[in-house]
Amino acid sequence: MSQGICPSLQKNRANIGSVFSWSKFCYTEPCMRCPVCGEGDTKVVDSRMSADGASVRRRRECDQCGFRFSTHEEVEILDLSVIKTDGSKETYTRDKIVRGLKKALEKREYTEPQVQQLVQAIERDIQKKRKNSLESREIGEIVMEHLRGFDKVAYIRFASVYRSFEDVDTFALEVDNLTSHATSQAINQKDSK
Numbered sequence: 453m454s455q456g457i458c459p460s461l462q463k464n465r466a467n468i469g470s471v472f473s474w475s476k477f478c479y480t481e482p483c484m485r486c487p488v489c490g491e492g493d494t495k496v497v498d499s500r501m502s503a504d505g506a507s508v509r510r511r512r513e514c515d516q517c518g519f520r521f522s523t524h525e526e527v528e529i530l531d532l533s534v535i536k537t538d539g540s541k542e543t544y545t546r547d548k549i550v551r552g553l554k555k556a557l558e559k560r561e562y563t564e565p566q567v568q569q570l571v572q573a574i575e576r577d578i579q580k581k582r583k584n585s586l587e588s589r590e591i592g593e594i595v596m597e598h599l600r601g602f603d604k605v606a607y608i609r610f611a612s613v614y615r616s617f618e619d620v621d622t623f624a625l626e627v628d629n630l631t632s633h634a635t636s637q638a639i640n641q642k643d644s645k
C-alpha cells in the first residue's frame with residue numbers, strides 16, 4: 453500500500469465536491485486500493501470502533517467496480533524489547549504470543565477470534581506498562597493472567613513452562629487449586645455437547 457496523496461484526489465481536483473469527500477475519507481490516511489480491480493477510489497461506507505477502542509473496522513466500497521470489502525485497523529506494538537532470562541534481548545512479536553497461546557491450548561476448545569481477543573487483551577496490558585523493554589517473565593505473567601480466566605488447563609500448561617516453580621509442592625498446590633475447577637468445567641463442556 454503506498455502512502456501519500458490519493459490518486460483519485462488528484463484526478464478529481466477540479467471537482468470540489470469530490471475533494472471534500474476525499475479529504476474526509478482519504479486525504480488524512482493512505483488510500484486503500486480495491487483488491488479486485490486495483491482502483492484507488494474506494495470509499496468508506498461504514499466505520500466501526502471495537503468496544504475497547506483498540507481497533508477499527510471499515511467497510512469500503514469500490515467506486516469503479518462496486519466491490520465491497522472491509523479493512524481492519526488495530527494498535528500494533530512497536531519497538532518493545534523483551535529481556536529473556538539469560539539477559540539477551542529480542543524484539544517483541546505478536547506471533548510469539550499467538551504461538552505460546554496455541555501451544556497451551558492444544559486439543560482444547562477454542563476459536564480463532566477467541567485467540568485474537570486474548571492477544572488483544574494481553575497486548576493492552578503490555579501497553580499499559582508504558583515501558584520500552586519488559587522481561588519475558590513479566591509478559592508471561594500477563595499471558596497467564598488472561599489464560600487463567602479463559603481455560604484452566606491451558607493456564608496450567610503455560611504456567612508450568614513460564615513460571616519456574618520453586619519446588620514440586622508449590623506446583624502441586626497450584627494444580628490442586630485448579631484441577632477441581634478445571635475438571636468440572638471440562639466435564640460440563642463435554643456434557644453440554
Ligand SMILES: [Zn+2]
Binds near residue numbers: 488514
Ligand atoms: Zn474495484
